[in-house]
Amino acid sequence: MKAFPDGFRHLPAYLDIEQQRALVEDIRAVVLAAPLYIPEMPRTGKPMSVRMTNCGTLGWVTDRERGYRYQTTHPVTGTPWPPIPQQLMTIWREVADADVEPEACLVNFYDDTARMGLHQDKDEQDLSAPVVSVSLGDTCLFRIGGTARNDPTQSFRLNSGDVVVLGGRSRLAFHGVDRIFPGTSPLLKNGGRINLTMRRVNRTAQAETLP
Numbered sequence: 001m002k003a004f005p006d007g008f009r010h011l012p013a014y015l016d017i018e019q020q021r022a023l024v025e026d027i028r029a030v031v032l033a034a035p036l037y038i039p040e041m042p043r044t045g046k047p048m049s050v051r052m053t054n055c056g057t058l059g060w061v062t063d064r065e066r067g068y069r070y071q072t073t074h075p076v077t078g079t080p081w082p083p084i085p086q087q088l089m090t091i092w093r094e095v096a097d098a099d100v101e102p103e104a105c106l107v108n109f110y111d112d113t114a115r116m117g118l119h120q121d122k123d124e125q126d127l128s129a130p131v132v133s134v135s136l137g138d139t140c141l142f143r144i145g146g147t148a149r150n151d152p153t154q155s156f157r158l159n160s161g162d163v164v165v166l167g168g169r170s171r172l173a174f175h176g177v178d179r180i181f182p183g184t185s186p187l188l189k190n191g192g193r194i195n196l197t198m199r200r201v202n203r204t205a206q207a208e209t210l211p
């Protein structure tokens, strides 16, 4: 048994190839409605290597001036995000063990050289719901540690169709993507990797009114 933090789950090959193909078609439609854009690091404006878009009532965006945030509209086109595809909502209901629905689904596209530095997902008000991630296309090397940046980390491969749940004590675990392994999946015609992360952002109205 690997010593991952409580609440971390890796579900290998959660989606079969037909489910993966159907999801890719859904994401193609999302990207047509809400094109991938190049996110910028806060303050420095340094472009990230991953291209992004979102679906859901809220989307996670970042640029030099305003930094990391959730908003209801695409930062470039100004239009509302398309809805989260039903297949993704079903995965959330199956694995999230939460009584709320996700508001945001971040769509990350990695080309062969893209990566994502070690970070926490902590821009959400509601940290009781997990982050649920779905991987499609080329395999990546994923790294996860503890809740402090310098905690020891472990690395493993995420393959197309894998689902990861960051919940409980792993909800604020540092994690990142060190590299993509090009040519490891035939799913995406032009190669690369898609990662979809569903997040609950706002606390529920019910929770706010309880004593």
Ligand SMILES: O=C(O)CCC(=O)C(=O)O
Pocket: 106, 108, 116, 121, 133, 142, 158, 175, 176, 177, 195, 197
């Ligand atoms: O691509 C991945 O597997 C992780 C993505 C991620 O950590 C994020 O979008 O916050």
Ligand SMILES: [Fe+2]
Pocket: 119, 120, 121, 175
């Ligand atoms: Fe993340």
